[in-house]
Amino acid sequence: MTEEKPTIDNDVSQGAPDQSAQAAIEEPSSTQETTSDNASDDPNEPIHTWSNLGPLFDVAIAAIKPLRIIAETQRGERATYFRNFKGHRLEKFNRKRMIDILRKEIFGRNNLFLAQLAMVLWNDTKRDLYNAIHKHVSSIDENVESIVRIDDHKAHEIMNDLLARGFTRDDIYICVRINDVRFSPEFITNHVTPRNFEAEEQKDLETSSLQAASAE
16 A cells, blocks of 8 residues: 655645745745835836846745745635646655746746745745845845945945855845845946856756747
């Protein structure tokens, strides 16, 4: 006799809520904490932000536990949950498959819920980095929403501290982008963007083009 493996329905839907995931959702989104009054009013801004991450989108989503995404989707966006997760076995949802699902939903369906959810869960997963950046930014002005631009000298101090503490450049770049940290565009390009970003982005574009061509 083989042991019956749990499905999404009886493990997540009917079980006790994932308290850690719930806590992450109930906290204010860190994207709200680090934006200013000049932030874009475009409701699809989270989708554009993820798109601009290029190949680091996969890196960011891979950092989040798949079951946290499933649990919060079940609670917050039933249509997305039924479309992607209902009735499937839990072990089928590894990080690679979750990346594929979120790519399809965020970029193919403009799924704003998942775009925002992924930001909140990434910030919670990388809480040490998020808190370190937030501490630096709030030392400039406790009302971080009022900050329009962080001067390059201060930005260098922040970057040097983060790198010295062992945070990776990929994660720092992701955090800066999804939280709209107000470094100058030039500083981000020259000092935050990972050195291999453009090469990986070009490789990602070529792969997407080949996949599109083979599908025709």
